[in-house]
Amino acid sequence: MNAPATDIPGYRYGDPLLAPSPLTPAALAELEASLLFGPDDVAALKRAGTIVADRIEAILDVWYGFVASQPHLLAAFREHGTGEPIGAYLTAVRRRFGQWILDTCNASHDAAWLAWQEEIGRRHHRSGKNRTDGVNASPYVPLRHLLALVMPISLTMRPFLAEKGAAPAEVDAMHAAWTKAVLLQAILWARPYVTEGEF
């Protein structure tokens, strides 16, 4: 486990009180094999983490700008009823999202990490959205929108990975590892949405 110590409200990676994921380590290993995710990707992600560590706010600016430009995405952050974007909710999620970038680069894919992925899934799903931040926003993020975000979160990372002079082949390797790790997590977040037994 590589869960960092932080004071970020609602951040629970490494919290032993989190419910365990129903996914077994063997099932996770199958998923990693499907994704062609291996030790080289773990190493490339660690390099990526050192490259982007001081650029987290700039990356979040890109992502938040994108979400704000897409009404169907910003909808997740709007007050139920009035439709006003909830600034405090956007801000609270942003702190966790920034830490998530570093965690994606540094996390061990173990039981503590799987439990945290399950919790992140719930926080997008009807069973857990809004609770962490005590807001009354839209009741869930539709799964199709959650899965589609893999693509902008992949593509927009590449320029940041290339910013500090890494060779093109190394940028390629870091970018592929990043994309695999993001898709892996989006898949894990889909679990609460799926009919029992079909995930």
Next chain:
Amino acid sequence: MNAPATDIPGYRYGDPLLAPSPLTPAALAELEASLLFGPDDVAALKRAGTIVADRIEAILDVWYGFVASQPHLLAAFREHGTGEPIGAYLTAVRRRFGQWILDTCNASHDAAWLAWQEEIGRRHHRSGKNRTDGVNASPYVPLRHLLALVMPISLTMRPFLAEKGAAPAEVDAMHAAWTKAVLLQAILWARPYVTEGEF
């Protein structure tokens, strides 16, 4: 609609008897916006289609080799009970899979295409797997395995796109467009797996 005329058994893109997709054109446009999929990608995919058109069998060899190497993926093609891989099923799917490569490059994202995506989703899901080919294989492909295949289907395409001398920037553009189009389809295929109202 760009559905081709083929004699491939079980291929139904363009069949007016297919049930329509419940996804509206507006919902599809939102997904494309989330994926950063636009007119440049349509053009890049068309170029990709001309590049790979005579390499379909070589691409399928790579993909089938990968599936055969992963027991959790080959499981989809095994006879229920005996566990023997069903050769005729693998062969029938392969012909449609080859056509799917070309369709991914050339299809218009319209109602006929959406209906065909919905049908492809059903054919992986419990509600429709095995029927097209009249086999008694595993009853469904778990959604996590279906979604994870986006990554090898993305990564393994890149060398084929680079094979005929396109400039690196053009290969990048074709590869990004291909990946967006594959993820889009995998998302659409997820619909039958998802709890009503949460897709």
